[in-house]
Amino acid sequence: MRAGKKLCEIKDFDELSVAEIAAAAGCSVGSFYSRFTDKDGFFRALVGDAAERDKTATPPPPADPKQPIDDILAEVVAATLASYRKRRGLIRATIRRSMTEPALWEPSRKRGQEIANRLVARLAHTAPGDPHLERRVRFAFQMLYGTLNNAVLIAPGPLQLEDEALEGELLRAFRLMILTR
Template sequence: MDNLWASDGDWEEELAAAGVAPTLQKRSREMRDRLIGTSLEIARTIPFEQISVLDLCQATGCSTGAFYARFPDKNTLFRAVMLASAAQSRPLLERIIKETPFDKILPILIDSQVQRFRNQIDFFRAAFRVSLECSDAWSPFRRNSQRLANTYLTRLRAEEGIDQDAIDEGRVHFAFQIMYGVLNNTALNRPGPYNFESPEFPALLQDAMEMMIGCFEPRRAAKG
């Protein structure tokens, strides 16, 4: 797979902050990134607590010694996996906001997010558990939410049909906080009555975001 995150200018610094051992040689960095990439793919389909270090090494084609030379434990690897996931999803989500016709941004963005959380629910549940032990582990997703809200603000301010005086930056950011809060809670707790499988879920979430943003005409979502 393409390690899209490796080109991120902050990648090495963020790995170091997560507890990953520094690597000086290119081959060592490539092996480290292969371990992270393989682990990310596995974690999206299998609960991470069910995967052993040996399983990860066999899937990557490296020894357990090579693993422990780079990661002190599996939780540190998963923190790196969370960094990679956030770095992978960031440009994809931002592209939706930048390139989609304005009135389609929220429905397409929300549908993409619902499908992503639904298809990667094992990964997100593992990420929640790790973040309970280390609150900093959630930082890459927190930054993504803030950047996504800022990208949306740029589109909102450029839209001719929007009353610019009605734009409230704090409410826009809170709308994205609502989106991620609902997605996270649904993935972790399935509180109901609506879950990822419910056809009404995306439209109801869109309604909640639009009402918080406060620049749109009321819409009867999830009806009919």
């Protein structure tokens, strides 16, 4: 699994062969097939493993009501961007494959919804009675994930996934979407 994840970061998954994956793992092709039915089964295992790791990768918004909102939003954006940077190849392959197999993206969708739910709950005390807070938070996440997905898939610019300025720009947009009424 580790070898497959590393290979996904240097080569498009669809271009990888089972022999390359096995060689990178230091095992035989036969050993690969004793663990996985085929390359697609291996891919699903990679996606499942990433979903499990995601449960702890993005910190939940802290429960401390005294923590500044800007700090909370910065933590969410920084952790999300770090996750995309770390697994851009796997994310790219998952997005592409989810066009024909939507269930592959479901763990990512659910994780994003969980994070948004926690942020809505955390911010609710800052804007009691604001009927649009939840929509703004969810749309901010849609913008964040959409921008990162686009950067992973086609890197349109002006900022690329590895650009240092990307985090600040994402945070600025994320913050404006959530805090501007």
